[in-house]
Amino acid sequence: MTNIVYVLNGPNLNLLGMREPEVYGSDTLDDIAGMLEDRGRELGLEIDMRQSNHEGHLVDWLHEAQAEGAKAVLLNAAAYTHTSVAVLDAIKAITTPVIEVHLSDPETREEFRHHSYVALGAVDVVKGLGAQSYVVALEKAAAL
Ligand code: DQA
Secondary structure, eight states: OOSEEEEEEOTTGGGTTTSOHHHHOSOOHHHHHHHHHHHHHHHTOEEEEEEOSOHHHHHHHHHHHHHTTOSEEEEEOGGGGGTOHHHHHHHHHOOSOEEEEESSOGGGSOGGGSOOSGGGTOSEEEESSTTHHHHHHHHHHHTO
C-alpha cells in the first residue's frame, strides 16, 4: 500500500467558488487541493486530486486507485452520488476504502438528494462542513 490518497470530484465541482456560493462556499477546488496538500504533508499523505464531469472517469479512477495501491479514496461524486449504480459498483469492486465527502449536507436539502448510492459502499461520510469536509475526511483516511 502507498501513502497516496485519491481525491475524486464529480460534475460541476470544477465551478466551485462561483457555483452557488451560498450553498457550497467561496473556496475553489484549487483552494481545497492546497488545504489537503498542507494537511497531507503533516499526516505523511500524498494527495492525488482530480475532477471530472463524466461518470465513467470516476469509475476508471476508482479502479486505478486500487491498482496503484492507494491508501484511501475521498469521493465527492456530486450529483452522481444520488444516481449512479456504476459508481457504487466500482466502490464495491475495489478493496481500497472510500470515504464519501460533501460540502453541503444533502440530507437537509431537496428530497432527491437524500439517497446516496455512494453511502452503500463507503466506509464513512463527512458532509456539511464546506471545504473543511475534505480535511476531516483526510484525517479519517489517515486513521484507517
Ligand atoms: C454535493 C452535494 C450534491 O447533492 C450535489 O449534486 C453536488 C455537490 C456537495 O458537495 O455538497 O454537486 O456533492
